[in-house]
Amino acid sequence: MDAKFEYLLRQGDNALILSQQLSQLCGKGPALEEDMALTNVALDLLGQTRLWLTYAGEIEGHGRDEDRLAYLRDARDFRNCLLVEQPNGDYAQTLTRQFLFDTWHYFLMRGLLASSDRRIAEIAEKSIKEVTYHLRRSGDLVVRLGDGTDVSHRKMQDALDDLWTYAGEMFIYDDVDQAMVEAGVAPAAAPLRDAFLGHVAEVLAEATLAMPSLDVYFQRGGKQGRHTERLGYILAEMQFLQRAYPGVEW
Amino acid sequence: MVTVVDASPVTAAQVWTWLGEVPDPEIPVISVVDLGIVRDVTVADDGECTVTITPTYSGCPAMEVIAADIERALRERGVGSLRIATRLSPAWTTDWMSDAGKAALTSYGIAPPVQQVIDISALSHGVKRHAIAQPVVACPHCGSTHTRVTSQFGSTPCKALYQCLDCREPFDYFKCH
Numbered sequence: 001m002d003a004k005f006e007y008l009l010r011q012g013d014n015a016l017i018l019s020q021q022l023s024q025l026c027g028k029g030p031a032l033e034e035d036m037a038l039t040n041v042a043l044d045l046l047g048q049t050r051l052w053l054t055y056a057g058e059i060e061g062h063g064r065d066e067d068r069l070a071y072l073r074d075a076r077d078f079r080n081c082l083l084v085e086q087p088n089g090d091y092a093q094t095l096t097r098q099f100l101f102d103t104w105h106y107f108l109m110r111g112l113l114a115s116s117d118r119r120i121a122e123i124a125e126k127s128i129k130e131v132t133y134h135l136r137r138s139g140d141l142v143v144r145l146g147d148g149t150d151v152s153h154r155k156m157q158d159a160l161d162d163l164w165t166y167a168g169e170m171f172i173y174d175d176v177d178q179a180m181v182e183a184g185v186a187p188a189a190a191p192l193r194d195a196f197l198g199h200v201a202e203v204l205a206e207a208t209l210a211m212p213s214l215d216v217y218f219q220r221g222g223k224q225g226r227h228t229e230r231l232g233y234i235l236a237e238m239q240f241l242q243r244a245y246p247g248v249e250w
Numbered sequence: 251m252v253t254v255v256d257a258s259p260v261t262a263a264q265v266w267t268w269l270g271e272v273p274d275p276e277i278p279v280i281s282v283v284d285l286g287i288v289r290d291v292t293v294a295d296d297g298e299c300t301v302t303i304t305p306t307y308s309g310c311p312a313m314e315v316i317a318a319d320i321e322r323a324l325r326e327r328g329v330g331s332l333r334i335a336t337r338l339s340p341a342w343t344t345d346w347m348s349d350a351g352k353a354a355l356t357s358y359g360i361a362p363p364v365q366q367v368i369d370i371s372a373l374s375h376g377v378k379r380h381a382i383a384q385p386v387v388a389c390p391h392c393g394s395t396h397t398r399v400t401s402q403f404g405s406t407p408c409k410a411l412y413q414c415l416d417c418r419e420p421f422d423y424f425k426c427h
Contacts, residue, residue, distance in 0.1 A: 033401035033411065040403040047309025051338070110370070122339040126308050129341065129427050130407075132370045137402045 003179040004117070005059045006079060007186065009069070010176075010223055012052030013080035016070055017231070018101060019045035020238050021088055030091050037137055041098070044130040051123045071242035075231045082222040083166040085231045092145065092155035093163065099138040100167045100200070106135045107195040108170075111187025120185060139203045146207025157209055168218025171196070176223075260329055262291045265299060272323045275315045276406055279358040282316055286346025289337055298331040299324065304342045306427070307407040344427045361390045361412065361423040368426045387423050389414035399423075 022042035029035025053066040083101060088094045109131050112124035145152040171193040173181070180186035197214075204211050221227070241248060269291070270283045282288055282303070290302035301320055305313050317334050324332055344363035352362035364385045388395050394416040401411040402425075409422045 033403070036405070036411075037401060037403035040407050043309040043311070043407055044307060045309070047305070047307060051308060122341075126305070126338055126341045128370050129368050130307060132368055133402060133425070 002059060003176045004183075004185065005056055006176045007180045008052055008056035008059060008120075009079040010081075012049050012056055012066075012069070013078050014084050014101075014105075015045040015052065016049040017078070017080045017234060018084040018098075019043075019049060020234055021084065022094075022098075025088060025094070034091075038094075041134050041137075044134070048123070048127050048130070051126065055119055055123070067242075071239045075227050075235055076225045078222075078227065078231060078235070079225060080222055080227075080231075081166070081169045082219050082228060083163070083169065085222070085228055085234060086163060086166060087230060089159070090155065092152070092159035095138060095141055095145065096156065096159040096163050098134070099142050099203070100163060102131065102135040102138045103199050103203075104167075104170050104192075104196050106131045107192055107199070108187065111192060115186065116184030139199075142203055142209070143207045146204070146209040153208065156207070160204075160209060161212055164212040165216060165219050167200075168216075169220045169222060172218065172220050174223065259297055260293055260299060260327075262293050262299075265291045265293070265301070265324065265329070268323060268327055269301070269320065272316075272319050275312050275319065277355070277358065277360065279354045280347075280351045282320065284348045284351030284354065286342060286344075286348070286351075287316060288320075296331070298333060299329050300333045300335055302335045302337050304337050306342050310407055312406075342427065344424065347424075355424060356390045359390050359421060360409070361387050361421060363424050363426045364388075365426045385426065387412055389417060389419065390421055391419045392417040 019042045022038050022045070025035070026039045026042075027035065029038055049070070050066050053069045057064040057066065057069055083097060086093070086097055106128070109124045109128040112120055113128065115121040115124065142156065146156045147153070171189045173189045177186060177189070181188050201211055266283065266288075269288050270281050272282045274280050274282055274285050274287075277285075285306070287303050287306065288301060289304050290300075292300045292302075294300070301324070303313075303317065303320070313336075317336075321332060321334060347363065355362045364387055386395050387397050387399075389397055389412075392414060394414055396415045397412050398415060399410060400413050400420070404411045404422050408425055408427065410425050411420065412423045413420045
């Protein structure tokens with residue numbers, strides 16, 4: 001197992017699965033502006049997916065391109081964290097999932113700007129500008145809805161409490177992550193986690209939302225290919241065309 | 251042995267001029283050169299022309315159309331040996347947009363970017379979010395700076411939605427990037 005290939009798949013799969021989920025909301029956003037924001041974020045993430053998976057395929061060296069990696073792997077071969085495969089749910093859940101992901105994504109990309117792997121640093125340099133906009137938007141909305149009406153406040157707190165158990169997996173480093181840290185490719189877990197928690201705490205305080213306890217069991221396994229049942233349904237829809245009509249192009 | 255003979259050798263300066271006539275597919279009043287997408291043009295000794303372009307946003311669906319438009323424009327002008335390369339770094343920034351391009355955007359009804367590049371550090375831990383300075387964007391219709399953002403995301407990845415509070419017109423703002 002090539003650690004860098006695994007690490008690249010994790011980045012690509014996080015962006016791909018979240019992009020797919022956000023794309024399902026196209027035309028269904030609660031307001032026109034939100035509909036456009038969701039699909040713009042989905043598009044950015046899809047573009048980033050292409051950069052990650054193309055590089056992953058080159059590192060693997062078996063001739064798999066971005067499309068083969070996206071459309072012809074089964075759930076056990078996906079390396080996304082469990083957070084991004086959580087259901088869209090109501091808008092509080094969609095937004096809270098996005099805010100937690102954006103915050104982690106933002107600080108990870110900042111860390112990867114200094115990666116010893118030049119190609120990874122270049123992808124981070126491209127992505128960070130987009131991710132900065134994503135995080136500004138999701139942070140602003142968490143504040144507006146958290147510090148909004150009684151109903152919006154309650155929904156946001158419920159979504160946060162529900163999703164919190166998925167907010168720790170990104171900082172639980174395994175052998176793959178550790179090998180990348182030692183090679184100077186990836187940032188260490190502790191400062192990344194501190195930056196994440198610092199920003200989340202700051203936004204939640206402004207949003208009058210209670211920060212959930214850190215003393216919980218954080219769900220894990222996605223990075224190693226052990227997913228929730230839901231990923232299978234996401235892939236069934238995303239991969240249908242290539243499964244039904246192998247090799248079809250347009 | 252087959253030898254490809256061009257009608258006449260092209261120069262990089264000629265190619266730049268021709269590329270200046272290739273419009274952006276989504277904002278046709280601005281050329282791909284004025285937008286800052288074309289990063290380099292070289293003509294090798296054997297006559298092969300290489301045009302290096304950089305994506306604006308990583309998911310921008312216009313990139314493939316832009317590459318095809320560039321290829322068509324140069325082939326029509328007799329460039330036989332052509333290669334289009336993509337370069338990721340340094341990442342595209344609105345700072346590369348020419349003044350002519352910004353003026354064309356304004357007359358087209360899109361407010362041009364007002365800062366040079368997006369400040370990616372403005373969300374770092376310890377920096378208060380609401381302390382982030384919002385850009386002062388002038389309405390492309392009446393010129394008033396009494397405007398407000400209605401959505402950070404607009405009809406394409408590169409734009410935000412604004413409204414003028416004086417003439418009341420909504421308008422697109424080309425985001426700093």
